[in-house]
Amino acid sequence: MxxxxxxxxxxxxxxxxxxLLAHAAIAEGKSAQAFPxxxxxxxxxxxxxxxxxxxxxxxxxxxxQKPSLVIVLDPSLLRLVKVDQGLQPGGTVxxxxxxxxxxIRKDFGIQARLAxxxxxxxxxxxxxxxxxNTTMLGAxxxxxxxxxxxxxxxxxxxxxxxxxxxxxxxxxxxAQTETRIVEAV
Amino acid sequence: MEKRIGLEASxxxxxxxGLCDADVISAYPITPQTHIVEHLSEMVADGELQAAFVPxxxxxxxxSVCCGTVAAGARTFTATSSQGLALMHEILFIVSxxxxxxxxxxxxxxxxxxxxxxxxxxxxxxxxxxGWVQIFAENxxxxxxxxxxxxxxxxxxxxxxxxxxxxxxxxxxHTIEPVLMPDRESVQAFLxxxxxxxxxxxxxxxxxxxxxxxDIYTEAKxxxxxxxxxxxxxxxxxxxxxxxxxxxxYLPVETYCADDAEVLLLTMGALGxxxxxxxxxxxxxxxxxxxxxxxxxxxxxxxDLIRAVGKxxxxxxxxxxxxxxxxxxxxxxxxxxxxxxEQRPKVVEFTVGLGGRDTPLSDFDxxxxxxxxxxxxxxxxxxxxIGLRE
Numbered sequence: 001m002x003x004x005x006x007x008x009x010x011x012x013x014x015x016x017x018x019x020l021l022a023h024a025a026i027a028e029g030k031s032a033q034a035f036p037x038x039x040x041x042x043x044x045x046x047x048x049x050x051x052x053x054x055x056x057x058x059x060x061x062x063x064x065q066k067p068s069l070v071i072v073l074d075p076s077l078l079r080l081v082k083v084d085q086g087l088q089p090g091g092t093v094x095x096x097x098x099x100x101x102x103x104i105r106k107d108f109g110i111q112a113r114l115a116x117x118x119x120x121x122x123x124x125x126x127x128x129x130x131x132x133n134t135t136m137l138g139a140x141x142x143x144x145x146x147x148x149x150x151x152x153x154x155x156x157x158x159x160x161x162x163x164x165x166x167x168x169x170x171x172x173x174x175a176q177t178e179t180r181i182v183e184a185v
Numbered sequence: 186m187e188k189r190i191g192l193e194a195s196x197x198x199x200x201x202x203g204l205c206d207a208d209v210i211s212a213y214p215i216t217p218q219t220h221i222v223e224h225l226s227e228m229v230a231d232g233e234l235q236a237a238f239v240p241x242x243x244x245x246x247x248x249s250v251c252c253g254t255v256a257a258g259a260r261t262f263t264a265t266s267s268q269g270l271a272l273m274h275e276i277l278f279i280v281s282x283x284x285x286x287x288x289x290x291x292x293x294x295x296x297x298x299x300x301x302x303x304x305x306x307x308x309x310x311x312x313x314x315x316g317w318v319q320i321f322a323e324n325x326x327x328x329x330x331x332x333x334x335x336x337x338x339x340x341x342x343x344x345x346x347x348x349x350x351x352x353x354x355x356x357x358x359h360t361i362e363p364v365l366m367p368d369r370e371s372v373q374a375f376l377x378x379x380x381x382x383x384x385x386x387x388x389x390x391x392x393x394x395x396x397x398x399x400d401i402y403t404e405a406k407x408x409x410x411x412x413x414x415x416x417x418x419x420x421x422x423x424x425x426x427x428x429x430x431x432x433x434x435y436l437p438v439e440t441y442c443a444d445d446a447e448v449l450l451l452t453m454g455a456l457g458x459x460x461x462x463x464x465x466x467x468x469x470x471x472x473x474x475x476x477x478x479x480x481x482x483x484x485x486x487x488x489d490l491i492r493a494v495g496k497x498x499x500x501x502x503x504x505x506x507x508x509x510x511x512x513x514x515x516x517x518x519x520x521x522x523x524x525x526x527e528q529r530p531k532v533v534e535f536t537v538g539l540g541g542r543d544t545p546l547s548d549f550d551x552x553x554x555x556x557x558x559x560x561x562x563x564x565x566x567x568x569x570x571i572g573l574r575e
Contacts, residue, residue, distance in 0.1 A: 026191035
């Protein structure tokens with residue numbers, strides 16, 4: 001089972017990312033859950049959202065304490081939140097950053113497998129706004145094979161975003177090719 | 186044809202209220218129920234659902250509107266949570282005493298104070314005696330299925346009582362998961378047109394809800410007690426009918442791995458699913474643990490519970506609410522069930538998951554260990570709050 005935690009700021013679409021991931025997995029016939037961190041949310045404040053994806057039925061209603069995948073939508077969160085908290089052995093952290101992954105590893109002490117992409121840059125160029133949730137989903141699919149089918153995720157994006165879907169899909173696919181991965185220490 | 190889609194439980198419930206062709210929805214938004222009525226108001230505004238959406242200034246008014254519209258023969262739905270349910274309190278008794286078949290979704294949430302928007306069952310437990318049929322869902326599928334079924338049962342003329350479908354706030358209301366969404370034709374085939382026992386009609390005026398003087402009040406209460414108790418038969422019958430139509434069988438009390446169990450844990454609501462996973466893990470280690478999942482809260486299914494427990498000597502009971510100064514509500518009912526039975530289990534009381542406190546698998550392990558210790562001859566511990574920070 002994939003257990004995913006998204007870190008973002010209120011308004012950046014972390015909850016939407018979790019939902020899109022679940023919709024794509026369900027469309028593939030898998031089981032999935034997507035849920036926000038329960039409670040009130042404020043624009044700009046750090047928020048988290050969760051998803052589970054499994055080939056078997058998911059009978060678990062607990063919070064995700066030990067994610068296998070962490071996706072960080074906003075680079076500024078690295079200074080505020082220990083994003084690899086509880087990460088399972090063998091897990092992956094996917095970061096939105098333009099910096100060198102080894103430098104990130106050194107500065108923030110992240111030992112885990114690390115995938116990085118400059119999602120701010122991609123989103124600004126392709127979408128015209130620095131809303132990185134769809135870009136980071138592209139990076140996540142590049143970092144973790146077999147979780148969801150790219151095509152089904154693109155269909156989920158298409159359904160959700162209507163007339164701005166094309167730009168989001170472009171950002172998503174571009175992130176897939178621009179993601180850099182460094183293995184765990 | 187059913188369609189397998191990913192939906193939040195709240196949206197799934199709103200969608201099936203549409204498939205049931207509700208005539209009136211009256212509600213006041215309250216977290217974590219809000220998505221249900223938000224979605225219904227969109228459906229009405231977009232013309233997808235030909236219904237009257239009556240926005241009101243409070244839940245007291247919402248339930249009062251429901252009272253009037255059902256009395257006039259309109260299929261009526263509302264949804265609420267926590268303080269909203271508490272604010273409906275006095276009208277809830279009137280709706281059931283008047284035999285008015287409202288269907289209400291309750292997105293279970295704790296009651297203040299302290300102020301909490303998070304999940305437990307204290308809202309519905311404070312409404313134990315409202316005289317409604319009260320049932321619990323464990324997942325989004327059950328929430329939508331039991332909503333469809335709720336209209337069928339409520340409007341059954343042998344019953345003609347309001348039905349509350351409980352499903353856990355946030356844990357279910359805010360979670361997207363796969364559901365099988367029935368099509369309109371099969372829902373309509375399952376759900377006959379609403380023919381009320383009596384109808385408010387300006388051309389044939391009647392009085393509903395007059396004063397119950399001492400000469401009649403006791404008899405009215407006896408009649409209410411009887412009709413709710415006797416609704417058990419139609420409940421089982423209509424759940425069977427639901428299974429025939431949709432292929433999903435629900436029972437007043439269900440079990441999991443109970444056949445050879447040495448100890449059982451009783452759950453109600455969404456944590457039943459986590460409990461199943463916890464049982465699976467312990468079964469792999471050879472521990473003979475099973476579950477009793479209480480689905481029907483009112484009328485209380487005494488005989489089903491006795492059958493489900495059988496000769497198992499130790500029964501843990503999980504309560505999601507407390508009754509300060511007294512036993513927790515579900516444990517109290519369970520103990521009352523067995524008190525006069527020759528064969529009765531030792532009952533161990535746990536209070537779990539109050540006000541959104543997460544209940545991880547390790548908490549279930551702790552409860553199972555306690556039950557197994559009692560099974561090995563240990564003393565029955567005093568009622569325990571699980572997951573307490575000390």
